Amino acid sequence: MTVSSPPLLLPSRQSADHKGTFGRVLLVGGSRGMAGSIALSSIAALHAGSGLVAAAVPDRVLETVAGYHPAIMTTALPCLDGHFADEAWPELRDWVSRQDAIGVGPGMGTGEGSTTIVSELLRQRKTPLVIDADALNIIARQEFFDDESYARGDSDAPVVLTPHPGELGRLTGVSAKDEHAQLDAAQQLAARLRITIVVKGGPTRVVDGCAGEQSAGVYVNATGNPGMGTAGCGDVLTGVITSLLGQGLSGWDAARLGVWIHGRAGDAAAAGISQAGMTAWHLAQTLAGVADEMVESSQTAPSV
Ligand SMILES: NC(=O)C1=CN([C@@H]2O[C@H](COP(=O)(O)OP(=O)(O)OC[C@H]3O[C@@H](n4cnc5c(N)ncnc54)[C@H](O)[C@@H]3O)[C@@H](O)[C@H]2O)[C@@H](O)CC1
Ligand SMILES: Nc1ncnc2c1ncn2[C@@H]1O[C@H](COP(=O)(O)OP(=O)(O)O)[C@@H](O)[C@H]1O
């Protein structure tokens, strides 16, 4: 199988590097019945190379999420019926500025507490943000993006949305059935808000509304396969892109490299297991095995 080349590479790792070099990231989400989503995002962030990963989850599911992986740190937030309570944001607020990037949305539900978290995370402009899943559904339902004040400026941290066509339809009002109209709508939304949007699917496309020539046009990803049409694969991508933002990439670079390595891991899972039998769990594991393909290797590093 010929593997397409990554759109860019991370700098090679140096012997003096440490956890802090590779970023501290926070994944916010999960709920009773959907604890796995935020665990997949958190494990994916570790397997994409982050130095430190924590999951901020409703108290009720903390032990469940913590049980998936000993390296994931967890923070319990106030909970009501297994979902974020209104009191969750005041406790989450102080964590935000300490992160190199935050991913929000997987499995979080669309209740009051989650809505406040999404609204406040959108207001802050210092911490890079990936917005996925129920966080996108909240934005759509609350029509937050009708308010131009959410648009990003040159000095603001990057924001990356990762909708599948169903979520993009809710956000833009353009049906998932009309692929081209959805891509146009995503490009208009990205340009208006000066953000990056990953339009997930087969293939996935990335559009970017931030300044600079390099981000003009549409990036069409060449990796991935229909075996990835299985629960949790989008949650894995959220963790990957959050990790890459936390490693210092721009929204455009983190989104393109993120979808490339995500699809590459999906191809490795399909080859190792099968398209029909692979799951998001397999994808998260194969991601660890291919992660170095995102990094400048000694072979490609300029000779001294
Ligand atoms: N193990 C877990 O805890 C999981 C939790 N999940 C969470 O469940 C919540 C709901 O997300 P879901 O995506 O499952 O539900 P949604 O209702 O948002 O999306 C599912 C529907 O979207 C449409 N859709 C999706 N991809 C499409 C495509 N390529 N073309 C056309 N239509 C498409 C289809 O109508 C599909 O039935 C999210 O918060 C998500 O994070 C899911 O990620 C699944 C796994
Ligand atoms: N046919 C396909 N080819 C390539 N990638 C696919 C295909 N179907 C789904 N995917 C990928 O799998 C992921 C599914 O995301 P999503 O629907 O959000 O999953 P979940 O919310 O269950 O985690 C996306 O990254 C999407 O691009």
Ligand SMILES: [Mg+2]
């Ligand atoms: Mg999803």
